[in-house]
Amino acid sequence: MKELMQSARQFAIPTLAAFLLGGAVASALAAEHTIRQKGKVFSAGELAIKKGDTVVFLNDDNITHNVLSITPGNDFNLGAIGPGNSTPVTFTRVAVVDIICAIHPGMKLQVKVAE
């Protein structure tokens, strides 16, 4: 029994370490993209990213914005975010995600998430 436990411990610790290290490497490889909102315009109309990348929505405008995904299955609503705030959104699946500002629907962004 003692040997079994010892063996399990020897297996579990390296496994956990490898698992978490793998996650850290994947995280380190993921890119971060910033989308600004100054002048009621997203700083890009289209954004091509890879699965696992993060898009940071930075409100550098002088009014409140409400970033909202309108793509079913990739829904998110950042809520009303005032000037001088940023929120990261990580996309974990391959998808094409249409994003607007709920307040200012003329602000449109399409995020294309690839493998």
Next chain:
Amino acid sequence: MMLADRNRDVATTPGWSSATNCAIALCAAITAMAVIATRSDANVIVGATRTVEIPKQADQSIDQLRAAYRRPKVIPFPKSNPYTPEKAQLGKILYFDTRLSAANVLSCASCHSPAYGWGDGQPRGVGHNMRVLGRRSPTIINAAFGLVFMWDGRAATLEQQALGPIQADVEMNLPLNALLARLKALPEYGPLFKAAFAEAEITAPQIANAIATYERTVVSARAPFDAWIEGDEKAISDTAKRGFVTFNTKGNCANCHSGWNFTDDSFHDIGLPSEDIGRGKFLPSVVKMQYAFKTPGLREIARRGPYMHDGSVSTLEAVVEHYDRGGIERPSRSELMKPLRLSTQEKSDLLAFLNTLTSTLVPTTVPVLPR
């Protein structure tokens, strides 16, 4: 590495047996896997919002402000429905034809009349069987420049909007198949459709395209404000010029009533007492969309009362007072709505400025209708 070290600390915790340590390590691994699995189940992971230092935007000079209000030189028509004179003429005829309603008494122009700044002058629209509707009839002035249509933005295009009120049972109450049968039974309509579309059959999309094309030609005429923007310093009074500055600064007006047409085509709760949740019906989970309505443009504003989406405010003076007070405080109310503490002089200045946005009235000729 830090996590791996944390595991070693667990493994060497004094007084714990190897079996316990092993179990903890396994549990930790399983838990970590479970957390990651949960995360990977979500297609999108939203992180915490944090404050970021952003550079303060420089104040604009009066000349920079004026440049932002210059009239466009051309009317934009979509590629999917380009302008032709024949289509616009057909659209105008359809727009003024009361036979587009079930009772043969309402046309588009009944609620969007050139006599009332392309609205109807009523607090709320009046539809089929004289039923009073829930909202004020919006103007169609400068609809060509709109991004989204109706007070709650439920129509994505002017073409889509054009067919909505015709079919709505509370408005014109005429199903499209009945409308098509009526138009086909009027011999003089056939050649007009043929000239506009060169197709054998009259169709609903043709009706929508024709009406939308005509509506896009309804553009506000040059007003004194335009002359001032283009350099004529005597075109508006000094009071109005001060009002323009207040409009763009202390009044907070230009944050929403922006650009030459004085609208951002966006949705805001301006704190009016109302049961109508407006845009909130389509975006129920978005707090800021409850009681939110589309910003109306301000062109020809002196001729377009009563005001607001429900016609609840009779005069421009009362509109300015509402904004000065800030409206009802509730979670959905726009952050821009707050007591402004405008002086009597500033309010007068604002009103003088708003009155410079109205042009000299140009009569609209009503078309002879096909029989």
